Amino acid sequence: MALRFSRTTDYRLALAAILTALVAGAQTPPNQYVGSAACKDCHSDVWRTFNQNPHFKSVASGKEKPADTGCEGCHGPGDRHIQAFGGRETIVAFSTMSRPQVLDACLRCHSQTMSRANIRRSSHTLNGVACTDCHLIHGTPARRFLLAKAQTELCYQCHANVRADFSMPFKHRVNEGFMACTDCHNPHGSFAPEWRMASKPKMTGTGAADEEPCLKCHSEKRGPFAYEHPPVRIEGCEICHSPHGSTNSRLLRRPVVFTMCLECHNGAPGFSLRGTGDPNPSQAHNMTDPRYQNCTTCHVRIHGSNSDSLFRR
């Protein structure tokens, strides 16, 4: 026989449950949102410049939910923290959070833009880099993006080999402030490059046609041309250039131009568009003569030409 309660019994049970909940609530009252204004009494150093902080928008808006507003938007409800006169145990303290927790906390709002759509599977996230490794939310010295340091210094922290690249005599002007790493890379993760076969390079941005980011600035090399230099289009700029920096002029991978050209133009069958191999220079080119060793002195339009299949104009 199924156990059945009478209606009276039901009421009694419900009443008991409510009373139990009330008693429990009285013992540990729910943490309440108290508003950012309550924080400034103790954290005046943060509050004093908070109107210069992008997160101040949520306070100024006045329309956000308490859970999305100001200090409590990130640190959670502050009532218990105030009652306890502070303490990391009574508030969401980022210094005690694991890196995935930090990421989750920030992405609660900041996953909204497409530029961060790939952040969860980016190389940075997979290697344990959290938002707060690069961004300093309170009191940042940077004017933009709340960066903890100058952008290049942040990247160099982990990429010492890239610092070395930009110390080369020939390099893109990153250290000089003309460019930044984010001109070509997306530190929040990017789609895999479609213009290459392999998954390399990683975290690289794209130009207008989902092409290499180089063409954003070097637009004269973009074409289309009547005569394309096929490796430029098929293998990309990096087959000849080191994009960060090089000991060689024009960021080339070889110090003397002809050595690089001849590595492909050796007549070896099976390569090139027709599978017949890239032709080696004609007999008119005496490669022991220095005037033929800088190929691009004559083949000036090596990235593509509209009037000469040999790229001489």
Add this chain to the structure above:
Amino acid sequence: MTLQPRYSRPGRGATGASLAAAACLLLPAVCAAQQTDARSQGGGWGDYTVSSSFETGYRFQTVSGNDAEYRSTVNFGNGIKLLDNSFTMNSKDGHGRWFDEILLTTRGLGGDPYESAAFRVQKNRWYRYDLLWRRNDYYNPGLTTGGATGAQLLNTGYDSQNHDLTILPQSKIQIFLGYTRDSQSGAGISTVPGLDATAVYSVFVNVRRLRSEYRVGNEIRLHGFRLTWTHGWEDFKDDGGATLNSFSRTEPYHGTSPYWRVGLFYERGWFAVNGRFSYTAGQRGYLLDESTAGFNLAGAAANRQVAAYGTAQRPVAAGNLTISAQPASKLAVVNQTSTYNVRTEGNSAYTEFDNSTQAVQYAFFEYLGIFTVANRTNVNYQAKRWLSFHGGYQYTDRRIRSVQQAVFAGAPAGPAYEQVNILNSGLGGVRLNALKGLTLTAEGEVGRTNHPFAAKSDQNYHTLLGHLRYQYKSLRLLAASHADYNTNSTAFTAYSSKSRVNSASASWAPLGWLALDASYSKLHLDTVGGIAYFAGAQLASGQSYYIGNIHSGSLGVRVVLKKLATCYLGYSIVQDTGDGRGNPFGNATGSSLPAFQAAQTYPIRFQSPMARVSIRLVENVRANFGYQRYGFRDDFHSLQDFGSNTGYVSLTWSF
């Protein structure tokens, strides 16, 4: 790697000026640009908080040795500059009448070769406008045109401005408007055809290039979906040309590339999908009108006329769809499919009329189509809190088709060529948090392609990557090793390349007023390739052999003497030791081909000590002194060597 000393934060008694000075020391001495902007606490102005910092001074330089090499690598000049400037206005309550924030930063204004300015104005919830302007003076050693003086004239300027306006930036429906303008002008290199066979002669011509891009877009967030679309028009003009005594060339090259980009993003719980799709319809029209008159090598009068014209199209369709799933808390699976379809096609005519032979030549457009499909799957598994693994597999199919197109009736089209290249690659890695603050990462990838396009394309490659990171309080240690190996050999030629980078860096701020940082990197490059070339009438064949051993190091010490003075001392060096020899010829190792003996290695040294001191004069004013020496030495060609002393004296005023 650089650590800042533990300066007081704004609001804890630090003045804006001292912060400005401290921030100015973040960078190499003469690059007063690039440093983190100083954030002064600022003062009130009505309903706004205003803070500002200006650094103005005189930059000087002296050069000994090859001035052209100096200008192509460093290029700082003399003169009064506005080295660095920042200005901000923020509304106190976030309800300014017209704006809530104005931000202006500039660097290097007044003629530095690297100038930039960034401007932002925004009103919360209503709009945000960003402007980025940059100017770069390129100088590269080109041809020797000045006779005995050796003056070199390849000197172009590049200007870029980028405008972005976002309307309703905090809304679920945002509207984007943008404009970009890039221009390049100056002297560039081109050629003049000779009147004998294929001879050409190099000349300088004026470069006049302009790229403009207009874009409009919209982002909508609805029911967990985010949809972004952008429609843009990119116009490009290149109006270079040349006029000499008996030669003239006009070659305008104009076109437009309208494009559409669409992005889609959805994330809900354990499942996420995002994609990016774009279509670009690039088109260019071109004309070349060239005439040459003079005498050929035999002394006979001759002339040649060339006309080439046509249109070229390059439609590009690309797509990328990613599906992510987290079926368990410790397991994540990501699958990504991408396509890339590009066709370069068009119609063109090329006529060349030689008056001496009455001969006419034609040439036709070369069609090039590339279609790539790739699919990759990656799996991440966190076995323990301190241990995780990841692995993946990728398949890529690329088809390349080319054909010489006919444009005149009756002219036969060339044969079509097609090749298919398939890549299979796999990767795996492990991440370990062995101790608190210590992270170890190791990763490897192996790939095989069946039909590499070029002799030095990836064919059988593998990469190895290791990374160690340790942090304890202000001490941070990093070490990384990265190796790339590729072999691409056929019966005729053997190609192999090896690249190994080992790097380490450390930073430490043991005291509040002292910070140290150091880094070292060694890049080893080792490439063997099959070579065939003519040495006179003889066809020589063999192997090229390029070796590079590039050592890079940097060292920096930062000292803050209370609020009175701050000092930075630094040193950086890059040295390619090549294969160890001291002269270009006669090395027993490497290539036996004479033309390659001198070119298979390139030992150089580029070093740069630097110092910068900043002294507080009064509350908001500091005096700065910077010095940096650059020394470049080419072991094989001493004519390239230079040494330069650069520096500046400046005042920083902040409030």
